[in-house]
Amino acid sequence: MENQISIIVPTYNEAENICDIIKSIKSNLSEVNAEIIVVDDDSPDGTGTIVDEYIQSTIQNDRHSVSIIHRKNRNGLSAAILNGVENSKGEVVVVMDSDFSHPPDVIPKMLDKIEKTQCDVVIASRYVQGGGIEGWPVKRKLISKAATEIAKKGLGVKANDPMSGFFAFKKNLIKNISFDAIGYKMLLELLVKTADVNIQEIPYTFTDRKFGTSKLGSSTILDYCKSVWKLYRYGKEAAKKERRLSVKFLSKAARFFTVGASGLGVNYLASILFSTSLDLWYIHSTIIGILFAITSNFFLHKYWTFGDRDFSLKRTVLQYTKFAGFSSISGLVQIGMVYYFVNEFNLLYPVSLVLAVGTAAFSNFIVNKKWTFNEKVWG
Ligand code: GDD
Ligand code: MN
Numbered sequence: 001m002e003n004q005i006s007i008i009v010p011t012y013n014e015a016e017n018i019c020d021i022i023k024s025i026k027s028n029l030s031e032v033n034a035e036i037i038v039v040d041d042d043s044p045d046g047t048g049t050i051v052d053e054y055i056q057s058t059i060q061n062d063r064h065s066v067s068i069i070h071r072k073n074r075n076g077l078s079a080a081i082l083n084g085v086e087n088s089k090g091e092v093v094v095v096m097d098s099d100f101s102h103p104p105d106v107i108p109k110m111l112d113k114i115e116k117t118q119c120d121v122v123i124a125s126r127y128v129q130g131g132g133i134e135g136w137p138v139k140r141k142l143i144s145k146a147a148t149e150i151a152k153k154g155l156g157v158k159a160n161d162p163m164s165g166f167f168a169f170k171k172n173l174i175k176n177i178s179f180d181a182i183g184y185k186m187l188l189e190l191l192v193k194t195a196d197v198n199i200q201e202i203p204y205t206f207t208d209r210k211f212g213t214s215k216l217g218s219s220t221i222l223d224y225c226k227s228v229w230k231l232y233r234y235g236k237e238a239a240k241k242e243r244r245l246s247v248k249f250l251s252k253a254a255r256f257f258t259v260g261a262s263g264l265g266v267n268y269l270a271s272i273l274f275s276t277s278l279d280l281w282y283i284h285s286t287i288i289g290i291l292f293a294i295t296s297n298f299f300l301h302k303y304w305t306f307g308d309r310d311f312s313l314k315r316t317v318l319q320y321t322k323f324a325g326f327s328s329i330s331g332l333v334q335i336g337m338v339y340y341f342v343n344e345f346n347l348l349y350p351v352s353l354v355l356a357v358g359t360a361a362f363s364n365f366i367v368n369k370k371w372t373f374n375e376k377v378w379g
Pocket of ligand 2: 097099101209214
């Protein structure tokens, strides 16, 4: 189905709620292709069977499909949600509770937001202007607030309601993340492990459930502390790694430019040598000088700049060809840029030269790093 979205609804003992919530989701998404995936952890109250019967007895229409994942063991809400996500087909995934605390009429607004802003994550938020909580005792409100502050200050999360259980995201966002999935906080883990994502929040009012009871117990607080600790360590590690990568990148760039500068010397010396000692025509000497410089640059880059010690013939020739090719293109780019700067922008020649040499050398570095020596650009 084209442009399908997936709605993940975890359940544990939601016999009174589950059919109504499915119907309500469907009626709020009459214009949208959606699959609803219920993830049930073998609820003792028979929620799983109720959903099986619902699926058998309803005629599935073109827009909506309902399926259920039966899990044998109960090992946390995050784990259940992830299981649903792994089995989803949509590019956009919505996660929500099954007990009507998360009003289904907010879903279309979330989808709208993703479409209009092209953001990666939409959080239905209790803690932005216009949002709120109804029916919770003061104690629970306080715990929720405290947990939220810890996440914002301690983990540097840039959302007002990182504890929300009601959110939507683009699935490709999480393809490189490995989740620990401890406890309840799938969204928090997602936010910590995806730096620099575009997050949007829309207000909603959380209303406490009418049927059944909350599954959040005292162990939830312990789980939360564990996961905050893990995520904190994760953040520290990631920052360290990032620093190491930038040091690597800069030192390689420095070596690349040093070798480049040495090439000028080789170029000059070789040209002079050939024209004086062998008495060659000066144009020929210049060409030989350039070839010498390209060759010495290549071997220095291979051995020193990028630390590549594999000198097998085929590999080396291929790399040499690519390097010579990219360097020539970079030379042409440089000429083009100088011309453009001087003629179109009326810049002084020395200024134009600096800009053009800088840009050409830098792009030459990147291109060779990536395609000649097959490294990642960053690092
Ligand atoms: N499959 C599965 N396994 N589902 C579970 C489990 C589990 O172990 N535990 C809870 N659920 C389901 C419930 O059936 C419900 O649909 C949803 O997850 C939320 O559980 P509730 O027990 O209703 O949680 P809550 O209302 O106290 O907490 C809500 O607010 C928190 C924010 O303070 C939830 O929305 C949380 O996700 C949210 O973080
Ligand atoms: Mn609830």
